[in-house]
Amino acid sequence: MSGWLTGHGVSAGIAIARAFRLKEPDLAVARRTPADKEAEVRRFECAVEKSRRDLEKVKEQAARELGEDQAAVFAAHLLVLQDPELMDRVKDNILHQGMSAEFALKEAADTFISALESLDNEYMRERSADVRDVAKRVLGHLLGVQVPDLSVIREEVIIVAEDLTPSNTAQLNRKFVKGIITNGGGFTSHSAIMARSMEIPAVAGTQTSLDRIGDGTLLIIDGQEGIVIMNPEQAVVKKYEKKKAAYEEYQAGLAKFAQLPTVSADGCAVRLVANISAPSDADNVLQNGGEGIGLFRTEFLYMGRRQLPTEDEQFAAYKNVLERMKGKPVVIRTLDIGGDKQLPYLNLPKEANPFLGFRAIRLCLKRPDLFRTQLRALLRASTCGNLKITFPMIAALQELRQAKQLLLEEKENLVKAGIAVADKIEVGMMIEVPSSAVMADVFAKEIDFFSIGTNDLIQYTLAADRMNKQVAYLYEPFHPAVLRLLKTVIDAAHKEGKRAAMCGEMAGMEAAIPVLLGMGLDEFSMNASAVLPARKLISQLSKKEIGQSMDQMLQMETAEQVKQFISKHFPIKLG
């Protein structure tokens, strides 16, 4: 069967190879009472011993191929496997509850999993996945079911799986595994992160790949576009072989930009920084040549849990990211919750227009308890690196002043209590609401920098919800109204000697970069993977030349005219 599948491109690159299906074995457990309880315990111990030998092997393999850091996961698995409380509970289940080894293991593992999941510490909660992985391994041995072993692969393949566990990815041999396709997962799932760090092209979220792709099927995957082609014709293979060679050449050309500053063809320097959602993303930013963090979204600290994060938990996360960035600037945005991001434990009432409602700074100013906790954590972390703070969704001057006042109060409280706080912490605001873009000249006097959040600014300017298919056509970064607002904001910042940064998706768009450079934007914040292509592009553009045609672009009547002008005059593809 030939055909196409689409998913999310989660690790760029192209691969052409045959499918290797990773079928998860059926580990269903039926309840039964064993006749000989002692023998049942011995059967369990034997399965544990086999699992221990597997794990020792996988651990060595991981240390060899992925480094000690990745191998540490399996050291943890071994500890779980030897855990006396877990083992005693299983044995007790068998001897005194009359359970089979399989059922006894499942019951004991589930007990510890739910204990870990109930903790209010995200890191600990994630450790429940380790228990799951270990239980699965032992269960496989108990049931005599072959748990698939990826380390035996000795020919070039593309792995097709439901999803990959840490045990799976540790066994991947880069030499033979050319690509990964998963039914589930997304950009931030474990297998996607591993695929990117191993530079293996990957497509996630294909839903039906396991049903539709047979073992040995010839596949092409495009990890950029998120496309899988099954049984391609010769001509298609030829086309992708060319694309693959071009991609590899392009990557090799980009690598040299990692160590270079960002400078336009006419010698103007700008800063390329990255947007992140978790402290651990910082490593990826540095690897991709990012000059700092332009937006650290703090929502992840608040989401997927049952109550607010404590000051110490937040402090640890902020300190972590600042230390990882080793003195490079890190802009942390205070809590931007509400709108499409809800926190069930705040019990906020349902709103008719959440995007025009009680969100971000509006909520924080009404809940000073919550806001002050975050500000204290930020201030305490300020001595650990180069921290800058930005407030989201400022629509009126009063909001900015109130937020700054609270920050000042908390700073004074900490200093009084003898806690060290950095002398000078730059404070900025997000420009997301048209009113603040129009009034940027007034705001510029009271801040150190602007961060323009184009995703919201565009949707508010055109009054179009970009998730609504009926009106998504209106959501247009190149609309002259948007461009004029951006120019107003950037000019207002410069007039006061302040910086203008942008952290919306527009900042990383190949077609928008020339325009933003020409307008004088100082800082572009984007996904880490977009930094090197952007640096290369900027090195080919003359800021002065684009600046000269800026008035002409700002006078255009439609987005189409702007886009045509860009594609005609600048060396970019419009995508």
Place this chain on the structure above:
Amino acid sequence: MMERSFTIIDEAGIHARPASILVQTVSKFSADVNLEFKGKKVNLKSILGVMSLGIPEGAEINISASGEDEAEAIQTITEVLKKEKLAK
């Protein structure tokens, strides 16, 4: 039986990495070693037991050991807690 009390000073509490080191260290001793926090007692040779307590910064914990090498066990645990800057 020997016992000693500690105050956790690491701001993340006893999290996964130091917990692993602690459990690996304790497992080398033949003595029974327990950790008590807020009236709950767990086997200090059990990584899941230790982690499931979710011990935070500032927690007062009590560690007790009983068996032939109990003195040596308590001594080594004290050293590890200090070396890992976990407790004082």
